[in-house]
Amino acid sequence: MKNVVPPAKPHRAARGRPRAFDRDQALARAMEVFWSKGYEAASLADLTRAMRINPPSLYAAFGDKESLFIEAVHRYHETIREGCPYAGEATARAAVERLLTELSRVFTDRGHPAGCLAVMAMVTAGTSSARLQRMLAEERAMAKARLRERIQLGVDEGDVPAGTNVTALTEFYAAVIMGMSLSAREGASRKALLTMVETAMRAWPQPAKRAARRSAVAA
Secondary structure (H helix, E strand, O other): OOOOOOOOOOOOOOOOOOOOOOHHHHHHHHHHHHHHHOOOOOOHHHHHHHHOOOHHHHHHHHOOHHHHHHHHHHHHHHHHHHHOOHHHOOOHHHHHHHHHHHHHHHHHOOOOOOOOHHHHHHHHOOOOOHHHHHHHHHHHHHHHHHHHHHHHHHHHHOOOOOOOOHHHHHHHHHHHHHHHHHHHHOOOOHHHHHHHHHHHHOOOOOOHHHHHHHHHHHO
């Protein structure tokens, strides 16, 4: 999986006086500040210092701090989606396991702050504006919807038992992801997160025949 903090992309300057900085690279640096400090603790001075621009340039290119944060969160989610196309796995179980495995690497990669920017945003923007709260809720809903869609496809294709509560299963693995992120923020290693992945995958619904055999053995 590629690094979550991507390299700068070519940027076409607008007409008139060209910018003295690379907007895409500045956004990547701002994303790291928010990732490390959270939304509310990241000051304008922190952001401009990391982005290597002055406040007028920040406002001219991104608007206010809230707009910059929203763009940074969107950038983060896009990079995660591009770097982990788990939906293409042969089965729903393999897809979920791949997602969790890849995230264990992302969350513990020393090339950027630990954990998940989206989870960090959720726990540090509690008193932010309705606009920001709505954006974070929409991002979480979209991520869950993609996961739910892949699990539902598994039900439709027969590799997930019929009658599985797809919504509950989606919520369970979403909670696992959040727990992995918080553990990584507290210093958990990738090995520790992979152990969490292995444990979580044991909760995956078993085919009816296999479940019946296990019940018979237990009896």
